[in-house]
Amino acid sequence: MDKFLSNLQVEGDGRLVPATEDELMEVESLLIDDRCGMHIDADPGQTVGCISNEGSSSWMAHLESLEGLSQPKSKKVDPDKLNGRLEYIEEMLQKVKEEERLHIACGSPDCSSACVIVDSQCSDPHDKLLHIDEKLQSEIPLQEPVPSLAPSLRQSNLNQSGSVGELVAGGSPLSVTTKPDFSILKGEICLDNLSIKELHETFKATFGRETTVKDKQWLKRRISMGLTNSCAASTNFLIKDNKFAKKGNEEGCNGMYGSFAKDPSIVNQKGLPTCLVGQLDYHKVVPERRLENHNIDDYSGSDDHKNEQGAAKRVRKPTKRYIEEFSEVESKESSGRLLNLAKNSGHGLISPKSHVRLVRNVSSGGRTVVTRLDSLGGSGIQVPCVSRVRRSRPRKNFMALLKFNPSGMGMAATLVKKALDDHSFPPNDGNENRVLKASSTPEHVHHLFVGMPEKGKQFSVMSAVGLGNNMEMKMNSSGDSDDNVVTVPTSKGGVRRKHHRAWTLSEVMKLVEGVSRYGAGRWSEIKRLFFASYSYRTSVDLKDKWRNLLKASFTQTPPDTGMNSRKNTGAMPIPTPILLKVRELAEMQAQAPPNLSSTKVAGSTRKIVNEKQTGFL
DNA sequence: TTTAGGG
DNA sequence: CCCTAAA
Numbered sequence: 001m002d003k004f005l006s007n008l009q010v011e012g013d014g015r016l017v018p019a020t021e022d023e024l025m026e027v028e029s030l031l032i033d034d035r036c037g038m039h040i041d042a043d044p045g046q047t048v049g050c051i052s053n054e055g056s057s058s059w060m061a062h063l064e065s066l067e068g069l070s071q072p073k074s075k076k077v078d079p080d081k082l083n084g085r086l087e088y089i090e091e092m093l094q095k096v097k098e099e100e101r102l103h104i105a106c107g108s109p110d111c112s113s114a115c116v117i118v119d120s121q122c123s124d125p126h127d128k129l130l131h132i133d134e135k136l137q138s139e140i141p142l143q144e145p146v147p148s149l150a151p152s153l154r155q156s157n158l159n160q161s162g163s164v165g166e167l168v169a170g171g172s173p174l175s176v177t178t179k180p181d182f183s184i185l186k187g188e189i190c191l192d193n194l195s196i197k198e199l200h201e202t203f204k205a206t207f208g209r210e211t212t213v214k215d216k217q218w219l220k221r222r223i224s225m226g227l228t229n230s231c232a233a234s235t236n237f238l239i240k241d242n243k244f245a246k247k248g249n250e251e252g253c254n255g256m257y258g259s260f261a262k263d264p265s266i267v268n269q270k271g272l273p274t275c276l277v278g279q280l281d282y283h284k285v286v287p288e289r290r291l292e293n294h295n296i297d298d299y300s301g302s303d304d305h306k307n308e309q310g311a312a313k314r315v316r317k318p319t320k321r322y323i324e325e326f327s328e329v330e331s332k333e334s335s336g337r338l339l340n341l342a343k344n345s346g347h348g349l350i351s352p353k354s355h356v357r358l359v360r361n362v363s364s365g366g367r368t369v370v371t372r373l374d375s376l377g378g379s380g381i382q383v384p385c386v387s388r389v390r391r392s393r394p395r396k397n398f399m400a401l402l403k404f405n406p407s408g409m410g411m412a413a414t415l416v417k418k419a420l421d422d423h424s425f426p427p428n429d430g431n432e433n434r435v436l437k438a439s440s441t442p443e444h445v446h447h448l449f450v451g452m453p454e455k456g457k458q459f460s461v462m463s464a465v466g467l468g469n470n471m472e473m474k475m476n477s478s479g480d481s482d483d484n485v486v487t488v489p490t491s492k493g494g495v496r497r498k499h500h501r502a503w504t505l506s507e508v509m510k511l512v513e514g515v516s517r518y519g520a521g522r523w524s525e526i527k528r529l530f531f532a533s534y535s536y537r538t539s540v541d542l543k544d545k546w547r548n549l550l551k552a553s554f555t556q557t558p559p560d561t562g563m564n565s566r567k568n569t570g571a572m573p574i575p576t577p578i579l580l581k582v583r584e585l586a587e588m589q590a591q592a593p594p595n596l597s598s599t600k601v602a603g604s605t606r607k608i609v610n611e612k613q614t615g616f617l
Numbered sequence: 618t619t620t621a622g623g624g
Numbered sequence: 625c626c627c628t629a630a631a
Contacts, residue, residue, distance in 0.1 A: 521621085524620085539620085
């Protein structure tokens with residue numbers, strides 16, 4: 001699914017074109033920033049994206065603005081254009097579906113389940129979309145909840161009216177916490193079909209208090225939000241806009257968000273569609289007190305009826321609320337409960353301590369949730385985003401890689417290697433990483449060690465490194481042959497590689513391992529066996545790198561030359577353990593500079609090594 | 618072609 | 625990384 005976005009980009013004319021990842025980022029921010037638009041869930045496993053609105057005006061307005069037709073007072077939109085969009089959306093869905101199929105076909109763990117929910121409010125002939133979604137869902141296999149850190153886009157949909165559908169990300173079910181009384185919410189409940197009275201009951205069941213609000217829309221929305229907020233994140237309820245359906249465990253969604261907001265009918269005092277408010281200078285609109293009050297009221301959940309009544313009629317600042325909910329759930333989700341809602345400052349009606357920080361990072365369970373202060377239309381709204389660990393394509397098969405190594409030692413090294421990959425190393429382009437929840441993996445490492453006594457010493461270093469880390473292992477795709485080595489013609493007629501590919505720790509460790517096994521000098525062998533998939537690493541490169549490693553290991557490590565602890569060059573700092581290992585190997589193979597220790601042993605060691613290592617150096 | 622070593 | 629001598 002994530003591939004979908006990462007590979008496609010929407011051209012102005014609606015075509016889908018390949019996009020680079022950087023472009024993807026931009027697109028994502030754009031989408032996120034767009035108040036009328038969608039939030040894109042960049043977190044693979046568990047988060048939730050949400051978009052929604054109950055009507056069409058915002059979306060339409062969005063379209064209009066996109067097409068340069070923005071007319072604040074008008075809610076009309078050219079049906080043709082809308083249809084065009086719809087077609088496009090359908091096309092996207094098809095693509096997504098295909099992607100999904102592909103993922104499934106190749107057994108990629110990447111296809112985490114995702115559900116897409118379409119705004120059901122408008123019973124339109126375009127049920128196709130919905131069907132696609134359902135099909136899509138049903139095609140998603142029940143997979144192990146292997147959370148990937150890959151950016152993952154849950155898709156979004158539009159119904160005919162143009163309202164943006166909701167996004168729901170699937171993930172592993174969470175423990176159920178307290179939730180409201182759902183006794184009256186058996187099975188599937190479509191809020192749309194409920195009368196005001198029923199809605200009131202539902203409201204009561206949801207919030208534990210009564211309301212006198214007569215506005216159906218408002219009630220539905222409130223209930224949606226309430227349910228979403230309090231329990232959906234930990235239950236198996238699927239929320240289709242105003243419709244709650246119980247879902248199977250496997251498909252349990254971590255969290256869902258009811259429509260948060262832009263009621264089409266709601267217009268602010270200036271008569272502008274809500275959406276457009278955001279597109280204009282927001283500051284000019286916000287100061288109006290009632291607007292702000294409303295937001296607070298709406299969020300507090302304990303406002304009085306008068307306010308409630310009025311609230312439905314006033315403008316809402318959607319994103320903020322949504323963001324807060326998002327953050328809240330996000331927090332609960334990962335570490336129980338922490339942090340209060342960071343309310344937007346600017347209206348003194350919230351408790352002072354609640355808006356101390358506008359930007360915060362919540363790190364929990366190895367996952368980092370970052371919220372950034374985003375200038376959505378200048379409103380200073382907090383937008384959740386997820387730190388990206390991986391920006392490239394997903395990896396392929398993990399086991400394949402492991403099998404690749406001739407010995408257990410190799411495996412261990414490989415594992416550790418991957419663990420280290422995450423740290424302070426540039427993402428290797430050709431070496432896509434897929435993160436694997438590794439809490440369980442260390443055992444494997446140990447395991448591997450059992451069978452290889454002699455080499456144990458060498459690799460204990462590496463294992464230590466690996467175990468020390470939070471063990472987020474990554475795997476190398478078995479074939480990264482896809483890297484087109486970009487070369488640039490040099491003035492002298494030759495060609496030279498354009499980009500120096502930074503050595504990944506992963507690669508370094510491969511190299512080290514290779515040298516340890518075959519001895520320094522047999523670069524082509526090492527190349528063939530350890531870097532088969534790295535088309536851009538030549539044997540000469542390996543040699544050069546090794547040379548550098550040697551230098552590094554012997555200069556910096558033992559005596560700690562003047563500027564010891566890493567001159568924080570953006571360059572990758574080679575972890576000491578690896579350096580130690582390099583040095584060890586070097587000494588063993590008599591590559592050590594004569595001046596430094598080991599000179600005495602050099603001769604004999606070398607001989608031994610040579611004999612042991614197929615006898616040639 | 619592959620290694621080794623200098624640039 | 626590149627270039628090249630030497631094997």
